[in-house]
Amino acid sequence: MMARFYSLFIDRALKDLRKGIPEFAGMQPGEKVLDVCCGTGDQAMHIAGLGLEVYGIDLDERMIAVAEANKRRTRRENISFQTADAAALLFKSRSFDYATISLALHEKPPEIQLQVIEEMRRVVKKGGVLVLADFGVPAKWFIRLLEGLVGGDHYACFKAYQAAGGLEALTTKIGLKVEKRAAVMGGAVELRYIRN
Template sequence: MLGINYSTVIDPFLRGVRRFIPEFGGIKPGERVLDVCSGSGAQVGEYRRRGILGFGLDLSPDMLSLSRRLYDPAPPAASYFTEADARHLPFTDASFDYTSTTLALHDKPAQTRMEILAEMKRVVKPEGYILIADYTCPLPASFPGWVIRTIERIAGDDHYRNFRHYLKNGGVPALLEKLDIKTEDTQSISYGLLTVTKAKIS
């Protein structure tokens, strides 16, 4: 049920974001990209549609089943999608030109956010990039901002606690600074609710 709700409710809202990310990132056909916490697989599907070698990773078997059904015609042994913990990516160092993640940091505990980003950094080649789309910090004091805060509260106590910690502690810019990852460019989208960040790995 979660997978069905995600693909029918969340993905349509993010459709424009999915298209924007590879354009903003400057990802070229043939480059390798790992989408971390890939959910329904929609971002990987967008990469593949553009000739980009997109791969997805998620811990949820239900979401991976949905991903494979919607976006991956290959048999499981050759799947674009991997079941694994984002804190421990099952890939060697410098395996990808890019890593990306969308709305997958704000809901995690502080230490988990750091561990995920550290792993995303590890598997990117030197001079490669991390692309992150997550809530703008601070969120705009607008009706859309109020809607997001309400949705995050409804999502549950732990989720909302992590969301508040994320905003209070500076969001994505603060996380990247702690890991000594240099931000190259940012773009506010979706009525200012989301910021897409492009960070370069030296």
């Protein structure tokens, strides 16, 4: 039910983000991308449409089922999806030119956020790029409202993420050098470009 709702409503609302990430990153056809916590695969599908080889992973089997259905509908051969844990990726080190994560760090406890980013760094080639996208701090009123409606652990993690300072504080804590910053969707979502 949640996967279908996400596909019908949230993916449509995130069109600017979907277009913005590959442009912001400077992705080129033929490069290899890992989309972490890919959800319904919408971001991965957009990147694949630009001629890149894309792998999407998510821990939620229902999201991956929607992503696979979307892949079949578009008949894209340069994309694959699998159920996997972002904090323990099964890919070999230095396998990708890029690793992206969109609107997923805020829903995880701080220790898992760190593990996910470390795993992204491990699988990206030296000189490759990590792109992190998540809600700005302070979050816009409608983001706070939506997150509150989701409730539970998800909302608790969102509040902790906001209180800790979001992407800026997270990247500083890990010691990552952010080369480029941007915002999309009227500043609701922030982007960070990190050279590995």
